Amino acid sequence: MTGRIIKALSVQLLGFALLAAPLSAAVRLKTVEFNFGIGSSTGVVSGATLQYPAINFRLPDAVAVKKAWLEFDGLHEGGNNINFTGLDILFDQSVAASSVRDIFPDSIIFYGSGDESVRFHAKCDIPLAVFAGVTTAKNYAAAVKPTASSAGSIYNMPALKLYVTYEYDDTATIQVNTVRFPLKSNWNNSVASAQGAVAPGTAAFDYEARVAESGSADFAVVSHWFEVTGHRLSGGATADGSVRARIGAGSWSPSAALDGSQIDSYDFVYLTQPSTGTGLVFNTRQTLNVETTQNTIYNLGGECVVTYEFSRDASVKTKTVYYLLGQGLTPGADFQFPSVALNMEETGVDLKALYARVTGNYNGTSVGNVIWNYSLNNSSGTPQTYSHITQALQIGGHPFLLDMWSVFASTSWANGARLAASYYPDNATNTGPQSAEVIVTYQYTSAAKFTDSHRALAYQAATGLITSHSENFTVFNSTVETSEGRKSRNSAYIAGNFLAHRNNNTIVTDYSIGQNVAPASDETHTPRTTAEACYTTALYTDTLALITTSPVTLTANVSVSLNQIWPSAVYILTHSYFPAPLTPTYLAQYKSDGTTAISTGGWTNSPSMVLKLNMASRIADTLTPIFEVKTITSAFNGADLSTGSAVNFGGSGVAAGSVAVSGLADGGRYHWRARVASPNGVSSWASFGGNADGTIDFGRDVSSPSVAQVSPPDGDVSSSTARSFQWTGTEYPADANSAIGNYLLIVASSTDFTTILYSSSTASQQASAVLPQRAYYWKVRAEDNAGNVGSYTGAWSVTVDTTPPPAVSALNGPLNGLTTGQNILTFSWDGVTDAPAGVSRYHLQLS
Incomplete structure (x- = not known):
């Protein structure tokens, strides 16, 4: 249908009614995680290829994979200026990996310096074609081949993880999800990572994997593992240590070596062997025993991670989202993070975990403390003090998990409640700036509106022989549905990992790392480090809100103030979605x-x-x-x-x-x-x-129709009582009208039509009636389909006379019996009267 625009309109609300609202589907974006483990307890020798056991999974809810990448963590036990000269990362949809996917050259990636190791972190983008057919179960294999300038050197703790960010259909029967829960060193006091030193031996951490879907149909664990982190002190000895873990009294996961050959102090990431849930009991408090040997570990802690399949029809579902607290910038200074509104828009939200992942560094051989305060919805949690110390050579940072459950998150939280946090170091000389991102795991009952988090690889520099790096990256966002509702950006930031080279130990001052997303100005933080190459992590707060809820290509920039850096980063975006109104129904016109x-x-x-x-x-x-x-x-x-x-x-x-x-x-x-x-x-x-x-x-149509009478003609007389009246009608305007819908015929006894003897309402242009003997008057009018009523026609008469006139009572002449010679005679008689028609003529017969 087409039509001319109406220029004059007025609006008036008329009322409301109640009916059921229909449901709607959505295409959304999420990131799921998979773990390849550490591959080998003894690491991998330079130049050798380490094949990780293949993992098998499907993404049955996938619409399109948008980004996939591997993250490789470890320690190169270098020393004596042994350089990091090559890194091949292989990945295939197969039981064994053979295709090199990384961008790293077969030349020096990072210089060794002095008698120290290199704590490294590298990311590798995976071609999306590898995930063809990902909606059905496939094997995926990965391998690494690191190379050093010394053939005998070893790469320890080769932890490897896979991240897949994809669009998914939230109406798919089977969904996939990854959730996280903190390990707690003190359950009753809501303390996650150990607040200070953990001596060699077994440390017990409690956790509870609160996965609501675990009891529902179609639930299946795809991969479950623990991520254990800490800061290993050198202890001044060259002996290697180790770390391993197990649930309760279950089987130990393969151990990872904590290298001591270079007498380094460093942070580490230990991944337990992935399983399909062996030993894991959901919604029940359990204990993870972490065993370390040889060295004291500071701030030992970690997370329980579960990737699982579940039914879209599960009555209660679980989710993990991420919020940025911020990045401290100045070493040794107190820092108040901007408060952040924790929005979880689903219905029936029930928080199950609230904690912060903190990263920082410390350069001091005596203990320094950092006191953390936090509040949720103006309800203050119990302050927590974390102790840090390092011993030369320091080549890694001090990550730990800060549990915030003591604010009684499950009862204090209301949607949009603000979380505030600050830290105060008591050793300003040695404490570096801290950063923190908040991790919230919660359950909910429905998601007509919702909050989602996803992440994607932003950049990975090919080498560490640079002082700056600039790279474009794409922020992904799906078109949720048609018509699309409103997306609200809750939190967006870049998590960068930096390995900084310290120029053969000749530079002893602190260095600065600047980050920005163009055209924003640098956000610069200054770690506390010794003169060695050192690994650190920092969060960029996206001050201009350039990472948006719409697809966009941005440019990330990073630079280091002293010598060289090997950087990589991901972006994390958390947003809420509010659906547009439904298409209107029951359209009507009045x-x-x-x-x-x-x-x-x-x-x-x-x-x-x-x-x-x-x-x-x-x-x-x-x-x-x-x-x-x-x-x-x-x-x-x-x-x-x-x-x-x-x-x-x-x-x-x-x-x-x-x-x-x-x-x-x-x-x-x-x-x-x-x-x-x-x-x-x-x-x-x-x-x-x-x-x-x-x-x-x-x-x-506002024009009235007209009528013209046809028959019987005006003044018609008939002896028949069955009379038919006919007429024609004309509607206006001639080219656009509603058409005549009805005619009204009225028959009366007089021209004033005070007494109606017969009427007919009809769509036809004729009407018939049986009329008794008498004189009548009739007229007609028309009414069109718009309700316009035309004028009546003039009154026409019609007479019905069924009675013959009486006989002539007297003949007047010529006289009876008259004989005459005239040939012209005049006949006369007494006239008679006749009603109602009257006598129209007489009939004379001669014989």
């Missing part, structure tokens, strides 16, 4: 009284009419009806709209909206459509009537 319905293609004679519809949304919202009315000779174009009054919608049933449309032209033929707007977006259009394009939904 005359100006708002109650008299006009059928599809119907007409009105009023300059205004009322359009109505039902509105709904999947969430509580403020709904506003919007109408587009045009003549059928003009196409819809989304312009010259009329808007109804806003209605507060409670989230269930429907609300009715309407407008009164004025300014309708005589002879105008119109069609219309409608949609619903809210602060969260606009619905799809719905067209009224379901009729073919080019046909009218309604028209306006």
